[in-house]
Amino acid sequence: MKESQSNQVSKFQFKASELAELIDGTLKADPELEINGYRGAGSVSAKQLTYAESDEYLEAAMKNSAGLVLVTADLYQDEIPAIIVDNPKLAYARLARQFPDKRYYKPGIADSAIIGAGFESGEDISIHPGAIIGDNVFIGDRVRIAAGVIIGDNCELGDDILLHPGVKIMAETWIGDRVEIQAGAVIGSDGYGYVSDAGKHYKMPQLGQVVIEDDVEIGALTAIDRAANEKTVIGQGTKIDNLVQIGHNVEAGRDNLIVSQTGIGGSTKLGARVTLAGQAGIEDHIRIADDVTVTGKAKVSKDIKESGFYSGIPAREHREYLKEAAGIRRINKLKKEISDIKGELEEIKNYLKEED
Amino acid sequence: MKESQSNQVSKFQFKASELAELIDGTLKADPELEINGYRGAGSVSAKQLTYAESDEYLEAAMKNSAGLVLVTADLYQDEIPAIIVDNPKLAYARLARQFPDKRYYKPGIADSAIIGAGFESGEDISIHPGAIIGDNVFIGDRVRIAAGVIIGDNCELGDDILLHPGVKIMAETWIGDRVEIQAGAVIGSDGYGYVSDAGKHYKMPQLGQVVIEDDVEIGALTAIDRAANEKTVIGQGTKIDNLVQIGHNVEAGRDNLIVSQTGIGGSTKLGARVTLAGQAGIEDHIRIADDVTVTGKAKVSKDIKESGFYSGIPAREHREYLKEAAGIRRINKLKKEISDIKGELEEIKNYLKEED
């Protein structure tokens, strides 16, 4: 499946045959059937796509006269307009991305938007009221910039980007294709770097930039600091939740999942397919290997070199963490056993004394 | 006490008799006395209301020639213009809400505000400079929308709402009466939902909405995600602090207190009168019963079915948590005891050997 749209203009309607082809599914419906949206089985309607993972989903979809249902061969029933696929939920997620987000499709540049000098853009862009774009900014095709978004000078944005209301992109940021950023996020704030002397702190200049690779998604009110001199990098396909803090010079690898309220200290490097669960904390200058999962609220204080699960403060292998947790629950039992042993020792000593 | 104002127009001045009646207090002052504001005892002035919980408060109020003092029968002294009530602080909080927040009372719609098509509103509204309102938005009476607020398409807001500067309300949000939202909060961001395949993550469409019931208050820079398909609900009377994360499909019950930097995972359901203290974390798909308090920094990983206090990572009953904490502090003492026991055992064995 191609991840990008080849057409220059946003497409809001697909034939059933086109959808089936995009995901290599088996079409069980009129190939000419027009589909103009998607929705969960509980609220789908006649010209929309949905998916079914169980009989319950399928029943709901039929009750709502779904236009087209993604379904496994096992669940499929005759007479239902369907595409048969191995993983209906995955197919649904992938096809949904083919439809541009209508909430932010308002082609052209709103009168009240403020556009700096040297602005260049691709085709079919939407710039909403109150957006403010600095000097020498380039944006690609089908970019949607919602109300109140601010983009600083010298930024470069790829194709098919969606910036939700009030996103703030600081100067010099580079953003790849198909990136989506939720409301209020800040990209490119200055890093937290000071040199201290005699109890006072002096800011080190923060002159680098942020690079957001293709297919990254960033949550609401998340902050990503620019590098001190070089680049803070969010790797391709990485998905970041709300209220996450990413320090300067961080390099996140490909396809990470970084869950809400997690914090990543400066200069830390994450491998590929790393998952950081909610409210995790990673200290400065840490390296984390590929395929590592850090569980919620854990604090990583030293490098993690092997893939696997890590938990606790400080984080260690999850199995070891569980063993320690079990140990803690056992302390009061140990205390009782020690007390019993003392009693027995006392008895033995008394016995021996009497024997003498 | 009626929670809503019956008058269409905001009222900035009340007679002492009106205030006494609103809280069923006993008036000890001229019924015609005009009161036009309120303030703590340390800074109250002649036409303002204050409250006294102790002799110190009362002295301060008198020193500042307070216009009217809420006071208990015990503390009351002749000559002080007062209303006698059982709980002066509570009475103060309830009466203060009768005065609209002057900071945001600028009747009408500022020239620089941008209002979408199909806008409808009640009486006596204030829309400040730089606010941006999408299409098909309805707002009720006495709604105050501060500078730089963004409201998306198809939102419906009740009466007596106050949105502080830079609040972002995404499309399709529904907000009840007497709701107050602090600066920079984001309501209705997309939930964090992905389906993964071969190490890559595909966004599940987030098509639902957020419903904020009556009398809810939301802190600065808090994020509340819209549901995937249905509704994320913040129950009536719930108060949320700053920098809180509320995931998609969460249902918070009535009169919850959710303290700052707490995170609530997707699809979690909270009962009534739940308190989540600062930096608490609740995992996805958890149910918490009525009248539960989760202490600061605790992490709830499984359902809580009984009211009470819960602490720790993972959270358990507070009493059990304290017992474990005491156990941990005892470990080094246990180690010493074991060492002593070993010594005694050695002595006994030596004694028995010699005896042979």
Next chain:
Amino acid sequence: MKESQSNQVSKFQFKASELAELIDGTLKADPELEINGYRGAGSVSAKQLTYAESDEYLEAAMKNSAGLVLVTADLYQDEIPAIIVDNPKLAYARLARQFPDKRYYKPGIADSAIIGAGFESGEDISIHPGAIIGDNVFIGDRVRIAAGVIIGDNCELGDDILLHPGVKIMAETWIGDRVEIQAGAVIGSDGYGYVSDAGKHYKMPQLGQVVIEDDVEIGALTAIDRAANEKTVIGQGTKIDNLVQIGHNVEAGRDNLIVSQTGIGGSTKLGARVTLAGQAGIEDHIRIADDVTVTGKAKVSKDIKESGFYSGIPAREHREYLKEAAGIRRINKLKKEISDIKGELEEIKNYLKEED
């Protein structure tokens, strides 16, 4: 070194002799050499200042034909244009602050900015597009207000302030000189104060203000609540990172370092030179002495009266915390020892039985 600029107009170019004098360094270059910026050794260019802490830095600086290098006497080599100082990194940080941030230098008031009644300002100010300033606001010299910043009524700001895009300053805030606030931060939101009755919560009026003293820096998306009646104070020289929560009536002392995602409960008072590492939490009404460091993720639940390091939940002296952590790792060993002791006891008892 004077911390403020005496010149009314921003200065973007300095002679080598001026720079050397500002930091009391020994100049080893043409005194008339003009320097117009600064940059790390890896990307410095011919008219820029940099610093070298090692041979590697020095080589990079020379390779890039750095205009001027701050260097120790030990590292200094003939022919390099240099200033010799004891601490090159510190000297670099201090000199960099002499150059105004060019990103936000756009002298004058943008047409699209909205300025309230009674506005007064010093010299050489920059107010960017889409900024919104309320009534009766005063700002000093060389203040830079970036795009989309909102300042409420009755605020007073000193000289040499930089407010990054989308910062929100609520009404009545007072800000000293040389303060820098990163994008999206909220200063002066209402505190989280409620009085509860019969399971319902009533907001206590939040009528105080926030005072930000000189040389304070505040991170992106940080929230600082106004006091209930008096002042929330951020002491001189304190540096706050991103996504930090500071409750109402907090008093932070001088030169604190408050790292990202830390939360400070209402009415807490911090001494001077306090460091709160990432994701720390301080409860309400706590006092922390001077020169205390709270480590990452710790939770302070009672006053800290002695300087030193504190860790854990709840926080205690770091040494004690380490001892307990070591104890926990030892539990399973203790269990084994107890089991061995029981075996030996059994043997002794059997032996004694046989003897009888």
